[in-house]
Amino acid sequence: MDKLARSYPTSRGIEPAATQGLPAMVSQRTAFGDGYTVRWPTHASTMAGHVGLYAGVAPLSLAETNGEADTAREDGFEPRWLRPAVGGVALSPLLTWWTLLFALSMLARYEPGGWRSALDVDASSLGAPLRRLLDVGLVRVPELVDAALRQANRAEA
Numbered sequence: 001m002d003k004l005a006r007s008y009p010t011s012r013g014i015e016p017a018a019t020q021g022l023p024a025m026v027s028q029r030t031a032f033g034d035g036y037t038v039r040w041p042t043h044a045s046t047m048a049g050h051v052g053l054y055a056g057v058a059p060l061s062l063a064e065t066n067g068e069a070d071t072a073r074e075d076g077f078e079p080r081w082l083r084p085a086v087g088g089v090a091l092s093p094l095l096t097w098w099t100l101l102f103a104l105s106m107l108a109r110y111e112p113g114g115w116r117s118a119l120d121v122d123a124s125s126l127g128a129p130l131r132r133l134l135d136v137g138l139v140r141v142p143e144l145v146d147a148a149l150r151q152a153n154r155a156e157a
Contacts, residue, residue, distance in 0.1 A: 007084050094144040101137060104130075 083091045091099065108115040121127035 006088075008090075092148075094141075094148055097137060097141050097144060100133075101141070104134075 083093075083096055085091070086099070104115075107118075118124050118126045119130055121131065
């Protein structure tokens with residue numbers, strides 16, 4: 001649990017809970033590598049309790065709602081990501097994208113052959129997911145930059 005809390009600072013203070021005899025954390029192999037299924041205790045057995053839990057573990061930032069606080073769904077089930085900490089700091093959505101795209105640009109610059117091979121949808125299992133990721137980035141990054149700028153402008157006013 002300490003490793004999880006160090007890696008994901010938003011999970012600090014919320015202990016996983018075993019439910020119906022199932023363990024709180026189950027190690028599993030996924031298409032993305034090793035991971036865990038974690039059962040977090042809710043604050044109450046109501047929808048508000050579940051939404052409160054999500055807000056604590058994987059909070060929505062204004063950047064994730066394109067800078068508009070009122071665009072969040074009322075049922076609380078917006079897509080949320082538990083982002084890792086880097087150097088003990090939780091990354092914002094914009095910084096997460098910047099880090100990812102910076103790493104991919106370094107691969108493209110210094111290992112162009114490997115990058116071309118990775119993007120080949122006929123020969124690489126990474127080709128289609130990488131192309132999809134880049135397509136999403138073309139839309140999402142400008143939205144996040146716009147939201148961050150609007151948030152900064154509001155803070156200055």
